[in-house]
Amino acid sequence: MGLWSLMEQFFQQLTNGLAVGGIYALIALGYTMVYGVLKLINFAHGDLFTIGAYLGLTLLTSLALNDYVGGFLGLFILAVMVMGLVGIIGILLERTAYRPLRQSPRLSAVVSALGASIFFQNAIMLIYGAKFYVYPQDLLPVVPINIFGLSIPLMRIIILLASVVMMIALYLFVQKTKIGTAIRAAAIDQGAARLMGIDVNFVIMIVFFIGPALGGAAGLMVGVYYGQINFTMGWIYGLKAFTAAILGGIGNIPGAMVGGLLLGVIEALGAAYISIAWKDAIAFFVLILILIVRPTGLLGERVAEKI
Amino acid sequence: MKNANWLGYIVFFALLAATPLLLDRYWVDVLNSVGLYLILALSLNIILGYAGMFHMGHAAFYAIGAYTTAIINTRYGIPVLWALPASGIAASLFALIVARPIIHLRGDYLLIVTIGMVEIVRIALINDVFGMTGGANGIFGISRPEIFGFRITQPIHFFYLIWFFAALTVLLFSLLENSRFGRALKYLKEDEVAAEGSGIHTARYKLAAFVLGAGWAGMCGTLFATKMTIISPESFNFWESVQLFMIVILGGSGSIPGVILGAFLVMGLPELFRDFANARLLIFGLALMVMMIVRPQGLLPARPRKYNLDSIRELS
Numbered sequence: 001m002g003l004w005s006l007m008e009q010f011f012q013q014l015t016n017g018l019a020v021g022g023i024y025a026l027i028a029l030g031y032t033m034v035y036g037v038l039k040l041i042n043f044a045h046g047d048l049f050t051i052g053a054y055l056g057l058t059l060l061t062s063l064a065l066n067d068y069v070g071g072f073l074g075l076f077i078l079a080v081m082v083m084g085l086v087g088i089i090g091i092l093l094e095r096t097a098y099r100p101l102r103q104s105p106r107l108s109a110v111v112s113a114l115g116a117s118i119f120f121q122n123a124i125m126l127i128y129g130a131k132f133y134v135y136p137q138d139l140l141p142v143v144p145i146n147i148f149g150l151s152i153p154l155m156r157i158i159i160l161l162a163s164v165v166m167m168i169a170l171y172l173f174v175q176k177t178k179i180g181t182a183i184r185a186a187a188i189d190q191g192a193a194r195l196m197g198i199d200v201n202f203v204i205m206i207v208f209f210i211g212p213a214l215g216g217a218a219g220l221m222v223g224v225y226y227g228q229i230n231f232t233m234g235w236i237y238g239l240k241a242f243t244a245a246i247l248g249g250i251g252n253i254p255g256a257m258v259g260g261l262l263l264g265v266i267e268a269l270g271a272a273y274i275s276i277a278w279k280d281a282i283a284f285f286v287l288i289l290i291l292i293v294r295p296t297g298l299l300g301e302r303v304a305e306k307i
Numbered sequence: 308m309k310n311a312n313w314l315g316y317i318v319f320f321a322l323l324a325a326t327p328l329l330l331d332r333y334w335v336d337v338l339n340s341v342g343l344y345l346i347l348a349l350s351l352n353i354i355l356g357y358a359g360m361f362h363m364g365h366a367a368f369y370a371i372g373a374y375t376t377a378i379i380n381t382r383y384g385i386p387v388l389w390a391l392p393a394s395g396i397a398a399s400l401f402a403l404i405v406a407r408p409i410i411h412l413r414g415d416y417l418l419i420v421t422i423g424m425v426e427i428v429r430i431a432l433i434n435d436v437f438g439m440t441g442g443a444n445g446i447f448g449i450s451r452p453e454i455f456g457f458r459i460t461q462p463i464h465f466f467y468l469i470w471f472f473a474a475l476t477v478l479l480f481s482l483l484e485n486s487r488f489g490r491a492l493k494y495l496k497e498d499e500v501a502a503e504g505s506g507i508h509t510a511r512y513k514l515a516a517f518v519l520g521a522g523w524a525g526m527c528g529t530l531f532a533t534k535m536t537i538i539s540p541e542s543f544n545f546w547e548s549v550q551l552f553m554i555v556i557l558g559g560s561g562s563i564p565g566v567i568l569g570a571f572l573v574m575g576l577p578e579l580f581r582d583f584a585n586a587r588l589l590i591f592g593l594a595l596m597v598m599m600i601v602r603p604q605g606l607l608p609a610r611p612r613k614y615n616l617d618s619i620r621e622l623s
Binding site (some may be wrong): 040 | 345347361400408412414415416417418422424426430431433434436519545547552556586588589591592594595596598599600602603
């Protein structure tokens with residue numbers, strides 16, 4: 001009896017951690033893909049995630065999608081729209097803030113990214129106001145699903161499944177398609193890729209569409225999962241997702257997925273068994289530890305470049 | 308060139324000393340916060356401007372200084388100004404411990420880690436570490452400073468205290484800039500390998516820059532604590548660090564006149580345009596982006612050091 005309830009608590013925390021980890025992984029993919037091609041930490045990525053959450057809410061309330069196509073299909077259409085819009089914002093961001101700086105020292109681009117992040121965050125605040133927003137809670141029927149005697153909220157399962165599906169789709173896209181091959185080539189050596197007839201600017205554009213689109217989807221997920229969004233949430237999620245990307249090895253796409261899921265689980269278990277008050281600090285301790293002990297991450301290959 | 312700078316500082320501080328006669332309480336208070344941020348930004352400038360390390364967790368050192376002052380003042384009744392060295396040393400020690408393993412990280416990674424550091428410090432303060440920081444409410448009832456029996460209470464008194472400290476900072480850091488230490492930092496910023504090859508122990512110099520910058524920020528924390536008489540973790544959130552970072556980058560990293568200009572722009576300008584107060588960070592974000600494209604070295608960049616070649620020729 002006592003053992004079972006302990007086990008149940010553990011598995012609840014584990015599945016919760018996996019769901020949150022899936023969200024971290026989706027955001028981390030954006031960091032890792034951009035880093036792979038441009039060697040730039042896109043500081044504004046966390047705010048693109050926030051934009052996804054706000055756009056999702058706006059579309060949800062203004063289009064009243066749920067009235068026409070309820071449930072899963074409505075959420076799916078919403079996710080596609082949010083991903084498309086955030087992806088376009090990502091492309092615009094690259095054009096205005098990063099492309100003019102491509103030949104500059106790398107740290108100039110980092111400062112510009114930081115500026116973009118501050119800009120987005122405050123633009124959201126000016127448009128929507130500084131208050132918390134609440135997502136409607138009746139998007140899906142609230143039925144807990146029973147798995148091996150463990151009742152898990154439906155939304156948690158959907159979040160986890162959706163993020164895994166997107167990750168697999170991205171992995172197949174990068175590994176199997178022609179554009180994916182071009183992305184990998186540009187990540188290894190931009191100059192050589194250009195000589196092989198790859199339009200590197202196009203590749204960068206694609207990367208800046210996919211990364212923010214996944215981040216936007218993650219924003220929507222946070223909205224429907226936690227129900228509450230705020231204009232500053234991009235910073236903390238962005239930093240945690242960046243930690244996840246480093247944990248898996250930055251520039252490495254499967255690494256971001258593993259890192260995200262792992263960080264989600266570490267955080268959920270740490271909050272449950274160590275201290276809830278230090279929950280937000282856990283990711284930062286992980287980050288500092290990994291950078292000191294193994295800066296290339298868990299799946300990162302040994303690179304000549306010193307970090 | 309150097310003399311022109313000194314003359315400029317003297318004129319600037321002399322004019323500034325006269326301004327409280329023309330301004331009301333409110334504007335004196337605005338100038339006080341400009342002064343505090345100037346001192347902080349100058350201390351960040353050692354790490355970010357001279358040594359070129361992308362450090363965005365300066366609020367952590369500031370917080371440690373302020374909390375050290377608050378704790379020893381409210382618990383042990385030690386006068387606040389006597390807490391000044393203790394605060395500096397506490398922040399320096401903290402920097403020594405945390406910076407040691409991270410200074411070798413490359414620019415953008417260092418940036419992320421220092422952001423993590425300032426968040427950990429803030430969370431630690433909220434969680435009331437050692438049972439001394441008062442949790443989310445912070446510490447209140449910090450006493451006012453007293454100099455030779457004169458109690459400093461009014462904004463105008465603080466104006467002279469803060470700006471005296473700011474002028475002292477400008478003086479000392481100008482001397483530091485041209486010292487062997489300052490030149491070594493600038494060298495390792497330009498080219499770390501070449502600096503190492505010329506016999507500069509880069510790791511030690513970087514660490515020294517961190518410790519010095521942190522200690523100075525810690526002492527500035529004392530001024531903040533006694534000016535506010537109440538401090539809480541929210542006074543030292545991540546945005547404080549961002550603002551300091553912006554002052555140095557926009558003004559001109561590694562340039563003292565640039566940092567002075569930056570402090571007035573970032574802290575003072577929003578007060579002039581209060582109607583746009585909400586949009587100020589939006590504008591600063593935009594400014595950072597435009598600046599990196601148009602003028603990456605900042606508004607008043609550091610002038611390269613000039614050597615008088617004729618005098619060298621005469622010697623040889």
